[in-house]
Amino acid sequence: MQLWPHNSLSPKGFAAMVLGFFLAASIPLYGVLGTLVLWGLLPFMLAATAALYYALRRNLRDRRILEVLTLTHDNTSLVRTDPRGDSLSWDANTFWVTVSLHETGGPVPYYVTLKGSGREVEIGAFLSEDERKALYTDLLTAVRRAKES
Template sequence: MPYRWTPPAPDGQTKLTLWPHNSLPPKGLAAFVLATFVMLLVPLSAVLGTVLLWGLLPFLLLALFGMWYALEKNGRDRQILEVLTLDPTEAHLVRRDPRGPERHWNSNTYWVSVSLHENGGPVPFYVTLKGSGREVEIGAFLSEDERKALYADLSQRIRQLARP
């Protein structure tokens, strides 16, 4: 599950950290690009020593570079981190995107409500927090099942903190 709760501190404060699932780590990316390069060399061996090699080589290298660039960009775009800090008096959400400023949201924990929007959001089973006159998304990058589990877990934690 790409989210983790810290154990509650003596003062009741707990943190929820969420991040997108990253199925291709940097070593996996390097291995995939290398394997693709080796596979591209196999058909080139038939035209080795001919003028045709120089006609095909730039296109194959361009395809390899394009694949590497797209995978690298996808990895950079998935460097999202959301941290929700909950204590008996305040809820504070911080979202760090790969580009752009951090976004913050605060509310009194007692007034925070967690909503699960089955339809109508950017993704199915969209989870939001509402409080202090604002409604903010949380965990939109998670899978559908993970968002459902997050909703149940988050609802229970906020109920326990705000209404002892």
């Protein structure tokens, strides 16, 4: 099972967003073309466009998370790759793995965790609330099937 954050902004959508913002922000500048006021307003418009570009790029970079869960009869393994490319892994005997749903008290509502080998690890914290609820039921089913096989 592989989990990653939803990314609704395609590269074409990114370009259209930045270009559209630039064009919309430049409309007030047409009235001051040929005056010194243009040079006073232009840096602010360019700074706002650069800030939008940076924020969208940063958001895209921060969403490069991948969680891979591997379930077999003998072993359950979770590998999380963060946006910087660093990997964290967790392994446990499938027989002792439990899936928990914490409706409150976690960093997000309906926080899903796996517990085994003396450790409790989060899974899918970047998903939406409805997706975490669905993930919980899917994990319960998958772990039960792995234990039975």
